[in-house]
Amino acid sequence: MLCALTALTALNANAEAASAASPCPTGLPANTRCLTGTDSAGAHYWIAVPEPWSGVLVLHAHGGPELGVPRAERSADDLQRWAVMVKAGHAWAGSTYRQGGVAVRAAAVDTERLRGLFTELVAKPRVTLLHGQSWGASVAAIAAESFPTSYDAVLLTSGVLGGGTRSYEFRLDLRVVYQALCQNHPKADEPAYPLWQGLPPGSALTRAELARRVNDCTGLRLAPDKRSPEQQQRLATLLAVVRIPERSLIGHLNWATWHFQDIVFTRLAGANPFGNIGARYGGSPNDDALNAKVARFRADPAAVARFAADADPTGQLHVPTLNAHATDDPVAFVELESAFADNVARAGKTDLLVQTFTDEHEHSYLADAEYVALVDAVLQWAAKGDKPTPDSVAARCAALEARFGAGCHFVPGYRPAPLDARVTPRER
Numbered sequence: 372m373l374c375a376l377t378a379l380t381a382l383n384a385n386a387e388a389a390s391a392a393s394p395c396p397t398g399l400p401a402n403t404r405c406l407t408g409t410d411s412a413g414a415h416y417w418i419a420v421p422e423p424w425s426g427v428l429v430l431h432a433h434g435g436p437e438l439g440v441p442r443a444e445r446s447a448d449d450l451q452r453w454a455v456m457v458k459a460g461h462a463w464a465g466s467t468y469r470q471g472g473v474a475v476r477a478a479a480v481d482t483e484r485l486r487g488l489f490t491e492l493v494a495k496p497r498v499t500l501l502h503g504q505s506w507g508a509s510v511a512a513i514a515a516e517s518f519p520t521s522y523d524a525v526l527l528t529s530g531v532l533g534g535g536t537r538s539y540e541f542r543l544d545l546r547v548v549y550q551a552l553c554q555n556h557p558k559a560d561e562p563a564y565p566l567w568q569g570l571p572p573g574s575a576l577t578r579a580e581l582a583r584r585v586n587d588c589t590g591l592r593l594a595p596d597k598r599s600p601e602q603q604q605r606l607a608t609l610l611a612v613v614r615i616p617e618r619s620l621i622g623h624l625n626w627a628t629w630h631f632q633d634i635v636f637t638r639l640a641g642a643n644p645f646g647n648i649g650a651r652y653g654g655s656p657n658d659d660a661l662n663a664k665v666a667r668f669r670a671d672p673a674a675v676a677r678f679a680a681d682a683d684p685t686g687q688l689h690v691p692t693l694n695a696h697a698t699d700d701p702v703a704f705v706e707l708e709s710a711f712a713d714n715v716a717r718a719g720k721t722d723l724l725v726q727t728f729t730d731e732h733e734h735s736y737l738a739d740a741e742y743v744a745l746v747d748a749v750l751q752w753a754a755k756g757d758k759p760t761p762d763s764v765a766a767r768c769a770a771l772e773a774r775f776g777a778g779c780h781f782v783p784g785y786r787p788a789p790l791d792a793r794v795t796p797r798e799r
Contacts, residue, residue: 390492395419396447398454405450406492407443412469414481415443417450418489420462426497427750428489429456430522431465432482432514434505434529434735436474438633441467453502455739455775459746462496464489472633473535475682478507479514486521498750502526505703505734509534512684512711519689524753526745527694529734531703532711533790535634535682536644536675538703541794542627543567543645545613547665548652549624552605553588556581556628567645567668569631581628582621591620604656611654612661614793619701634678644678646670649798686714688723693749693759695727695741698785702734706793725752727761728787729780738778744768761785 390408399405399419406418433449446465456463466485468478486499501522503511508530515525531538546566550556557563564571585591589606590598598606610616615623635641646669655661696705708726715724727745731737744767748759759767761783768779 390418390488393417396451398451399457403457407447409443410466410469410481410484410488412481412484413441414469414484415441415446415467416465416485416488417446418462418464418493419450419457420493421457421460423460424462425460427461427746428486428496428499429453429461429463429746430482430486430489430499430501431456431463432478432501432503432507432510433465433467434507434531436468436472436478436506436630438471438629441469441471443467452736453742455742456502456746458739458775459743461500461746462489462493472637473506473630473682474638475510475513475535476517478510479517482510482514483518483521498523498753500524500526500746500750502528502746503530505529506531508532509538509682509684515689515692516685516687522690524690524749525688525692526749527692528737528742528745529696529700529703530694530711531707532684532694533707534679534684534710534714536679537683537710537790537794538707539626539631539634540645540647540797541613541615541704542623542631543647543668544650544652544795545609545615545623546627546631547647547667548609548612548661549588550666551661551664552609553584555584555588556624558584565643565668566666567631567643567670568635568641569628569633572632572636574632576628578625578629581624585621585624589620591617608655608661612652614654616701622702638681639674639677642671642674642677643668644670644674646799647795647797650795652795684711684714686711686716686718686720688715688718688720690723691749691752691758692724693727693745693752693764694724695729695737695745696787697729697731697733697737697780698782698787699730699732700734701732704790704793705787706790709787710790725759725761725764727764728782728785730782730785731780738776738780740768740771740775740778741780743771743775744779747771 395405508527590602765781
């Protein structure tokens with residue numbers, strides 16, 4: 372936390388707060404005032420303030436993460452996606468972060484810097500709610516740990532909350548099982564490399580080429596009746612063993628390629644944070660043959676520790692924290708919420724966490740009424756100590772459908788299985 376505070380102080384000392392009033396992206400209320408700019412560290416941001424304003428700031432930590440140079444359009448897109456926050460009367464602010472890639476604590480500092488800029492450019496909020504979505508949920512969790520007096524409440528949705536060291540293990544499984552079945556990532560005539568690297572530096576492989584290779588092996592982009600029997604078997608085996616849905620196969624394989632490359636070479640100086648020693652893969656027609664064929668890698672403990680220091684929330688909650696997750700999320704498994712709840716319990720902070728679940732099948736966005744119900748519930752908890760329950764959030768959502776549209780899918784009795792029930796256990 373000290374490093375984060377020191378970095379933020381240094382950046383704020385030279386804050387330029389370069390901003391300009393701008394027409395709001397489409398989809399926001401007509402009486403909304405928008406500001407956009409680039410902060411002193413080079414992160415782009417958008418701010419939206421409705422009239423009248425509730426005095427609540429929803430500070431958004433976006434998911435991804437995106438690779439490459441941040442684009443100002445990213446925050447504009449986020450503002451459009453989360454326009455319901457503004458429609459509910461709250462101000463909204465979102466940063467692109469200063470850099471692309473898997474750098475969680477840097478993104479947390481960038482998010483905190485935007486909170487300060489909002490106060491300078493607009494006003495001091497009456498209440499600040501930190502909202503993290505997807506990978507941004509881990510950013511928000513770590514920001515809330517690092518700056519415990521900055522936020523009044525936290526909302527984490529569709530969160531990658533197992534920490535980098537646990538949340539990405541299944542993507543190594545995807546790489547080794549895919550290679551055992553398909554033998555084309557890399558191909559036999561390409562330089563070999565350990566699959567935990569994702570991709571060697573300087574590789575010219577494109578996403579389009581990788582998708583072509585996946586289709587060649589599995590027939591993924593063909594109608595099921597157009598796939599050869601061999602393609603059908605390889606695809607069925609891959610999905611069953613790694614336990615991912617067909618619709619997210621390409622996305623996860625992209626993550627296990629280019630994002631692994633970023634983690635290993637940009638963040639960890641080439642060291643290996645991912646291992647699968649002791650993993651016993653199941654679900655294929657011949658598990659013994661599959662396990663004999665998959666490549667095995669042992670993680671470097673120093674690399675794991677360094678990655679954890681950046682990417683693993685500790686569970687140290689300081690303010691009311693409300694989670695929401697779809698039970699059939701195809702990107703961030705709902706079982707990650709079990710890992711997060713376990714961390715919070717080990718930290719002795721269970722009293723500050725409420726988890727809710729919906730029976731939806733999406734990751735990037737749920738329903739407007741659900742988000743407003745979640746925001747209302749966590750704000751009331753922070754203001755009055757009225758701790759919500761999954762049942763009370765569901766009831767609140769139902770009452771909001773007349774204003775924000777139908778779409779309440781909460782399942783109050785749901786409890787996710789442990790993460791090891793979804794991701795093959797291994798030595799750690």
